[in-house]
Amino acid sequence: MHFASKNIKFAHVNFLLKVKIFSEIKQIQNFITQIKLKNQTIGFVPTMGALHQGHLSLVAQALSENNVAVVSIFVNPTQFDNAEDLKKYPRTLEADAELLQTLSKDIIVYAPSVDAIYQNKVVAQHFSFDGLEHEMEGKFRDGHFDGVGTIVKRFFEIVTPNNAYFGEKDFQQLAIIKKLVEKYSIPVKITGCKIHREASGLAMSSRNTRLKPEYKKVAPFIYKTLQSAKIKFGTKSANKVTEWVSKEFAKQQLLELEYFIIADVKTLKTVKRKSNKKNYRAFIAVYADDIRLIDNIALN
Numbered sequence: 051m052h053f054a055s056k057n058i059k060f061a062h063v064n065f066l067l068k069v070k071i072f073s074e075i076k077q078i079q080n081f082i083t084q085i086k087l088k089n090q091t092i093g094f095v096p097t098m099g100a101l102h103q104g105h106l107s108l109v110a111q112a113l114s115e116n117n118v119a120v121v122s123i124f125v126n127p128t129q130f131d132n133a134e135d136l137k138k139y140p141r142t143l144e145a146d147a148e149l150l151q152t153l154s155k156d157i158i159v160y161a162p163s164v165d166a167i168y169q170n171k172v173v174a175q176h177f178s179f180d181g182l183e184h185e186m187e188g189k190f191r192d193g194h195f196d197g198v199g200t201i202v203k204r205f206f207e208i209v210t211p212n213n214a215y216f217g218e219k220d221f222q223q224l225a226i227i228k229k230l231v232e233k234y235s236i237p238v239k240i241t242g243c244k245i246h247r248e249a250s251g252l253a254m255s256s257r258n259t260r261l262k263p264e265y266k267k268v269a270p271f272i273y274k275t276l277q278s279a280k281i282k283f284g285t286k287s288a289n290k291v292t293e294w295v296s297k298e299f300a301k302q303q304l305l306e307l308e309y310f311i312i313a314d315v316k317t318l319k320t321v322k323r324k325s326n327k328k329n330y331r332a333f334i335a336v337y338a339d340d341i342r343l344i345d346n347i348a349l350n
């Protein structure tokens with residue numbers, strides 16, 4: 051759906067709900083100036099909408115640690131390397147606002163148009179994140195982290211939050227945002243929040259709403275395999291565990307493994323030889339039909 055036509059709906063949503071929705075940069079900045087004049091703090095939760103319990107838990111944490119929570123809802127075109135994926139990404143602003151309303155009225159939604167953010171140049175800035183951007187997702191999603199870095203930096207400039215909250219499901223993104231803040235000396239504290247899972251164990255994701263029933267049924271296999279991989283990693287090498295995971299997915303008809311990697315949590319580089327002094331995490335990306343699902347688990 052085109053964003054300009056959604057602007058008309060913003061007014062409608064604002065009228066019905068108490069959660070304030072801003073689409074213009076000036077509006078949100080004026081509001082933030084008022085907050086700062088009162089010496090109040092801002093907790094920021096950037097999202098692409100289609101909110102679920104995982105997002106709500108980030109917002110709840112932002113509310114508990116700050117006076118006001120700002121939630122951005124913006125499907126960022128420059129972080130998609132696949133036009134079809136961008137087109138199909140769920141856009142559910144009204145339902146999102148209603149869901150946020152259940153938490154508190156001290157939540158501000160910032161839902162700008164693509165034009166407001168990028169003007170007439172929908173391109174990403176190029177970043178170096180000291181190599182973090184070349185691992186895992188960076189290998190499979192061309193330019194993805196340039197797009198993420200561009201939008202998050204822009205939002206930090208506009209919203210000027212004290213604290214910002216990101217889910218550990220996108221663990222690599224979280225590491226990259228921490229690097230972004232460090233490199234550009236942006237005065238915001240980044241907090242990583244634990245992965246929220248459906249009862250089946252499937253990591254919550256906005257993309258889950260697009261899973262057809264037969265794929266939804268098998269998708270929990272992803273987390274089950276991660277849990278077994280964690281146990282195996284106690285006694286086996288990273289290579290052996292990785293081979294085992296590949297074989298398990300080869301038996302699965304509906305799920306296609308894109309990658310399974312055991313990596314050092316600091317460098318995100320694939321582990322070659324285990325060391326007791328390092329912390330590791332297993333990362334996975336899987337296609338369920340045309341829907342790409344990612345997940346990860348701490349190993350030690």
Ligand code: PAF
Nearest residue numbers: 096097098126198201220
């Ligand atoms: O994790 C996401 O939803 C997005 O990558 C983010 C951080 C909102 C940037 O568009």
